[in-house]
Amino acid sequence: QKEVEQNSGPLSVPEGAIASLNCTYSDRGSQSFFWYRQYSGKSPELIMSIYSNGDKEDGRFTAQLNKASQYVSLLIRDSQPSDSATYLCAVRGDNNDMRFGAGTRLTVKP
Amino acid sequence: NAGVTQTPKFQVLKTGQSMTLQCAQDMNHNSMYWYRQDPGMGLRLIYYSASEGTTDKGEVPNGYNVSRLNKREFSLRLESAAPSQTSVYFCASIRTTLGELFFGEGSRLTVL
Numbered sequence: 430q431k432e433v434e435q436n437s438g439p440l441s442v443p444e445g446a447i448a449s450l451n452c453t454y455s456d457r458g459s460q461s462f463f464w465y466r467q468y469s470g471k472s473p474e475l476i477m478s479i480y481s482n483g484d485k486e487d488g489r490f491t492a493q494l495n496k497a498s499q500y501v502s503l504l505i506r507d508s509q510p511s512d513s514a515t516y517l518c519a520v521r522g523d524n525n526d527m528r529f530g531a532g533t534r535l536t537v538k539p
Numbered sequence: 540n541a542g543v544t545q546t547p548k549f550q551v552l553k554t555g556q557s558m559t560l561q562c563a564q565d566m567n568h569n570s571m572y573w574y575r576q577d578p579g580m581g582l583r584l585i586y587y588s589a590s591e592g593t594t595d596k597g598e599v600p601n602g603y604n605v606s607r608l609n610k611r612e613f614s615l616r617l618e619s620a621a622p623s624q625t626s627v628y629f630c631a632s633i634r635t636t637l638g639e640l641f642f643g644e645g646s647r648l649t650v651l
Binding site: 430435461463464465473474478517521524525527 | 570572579580581582583584586587589595597598629631633635638639640641643644645
């Protein structure tokens with residue numbers, strides 16, 4: 430069974446701090462990794478994708494991938510109250526299935 | 540741009556009733572997916588279709604059937620609804636070269 434694990438949280442950080450979200454996966458054949466943000470009652474929306482080892486930065490967001498450790502992380506710098514949401518890690522397998530972790534609820538306090 | 544369209548958005552069923560959730564995408568995507576989301580459970584893959592004419596089971600396929608009617612449409616059927624199938628259902632499609640999922644707005648199903 431392919432598994433994607435996230436620390437379920439909730440995670441609470443003060444405004445302006447760095448939020449760190451973590452994810453591990455079991456399928457070593459996985460090639461594509463994603464972070465989605467989901468506001469309550471809404472559909473998930475993509476915020477970052479990463480395909481190779483290392484860091485990928487996009488504005489205040491940095492995704493990190495370590496395939497040897499089967500680990501993906503998301504850092505949110507200068508966290509804002511509008512970042513308060515559930516963050517979902519997703520992993521795409523080599524047969525095109527896309528599986529999600531349970532999500533981490535983040536609260537950014539003003 | 541419509542993107543991914545799901546119908547209905549809300550549905551209440553009695554135990555044992557059947558229904559079909561419809562999904563259509565207008566982005567010419569090859570792959571389509573059905574997920575369910577329960578509180579604290581994230582998104583769980585029910586079935587997916589990597590390409591027109593193919594379907595595969597995901598993590599939680601029991602109690603569901605799917606049909607990839609054509610490239611645009613992927614339906615999910617509950618033959619005999621159970622209270623355990625009360626959930627929010629999301630359809631999604633993928634732009635295969637980049638792997639980004641595009642989601643519909645979700646269908647909230649309650650089985651009494």
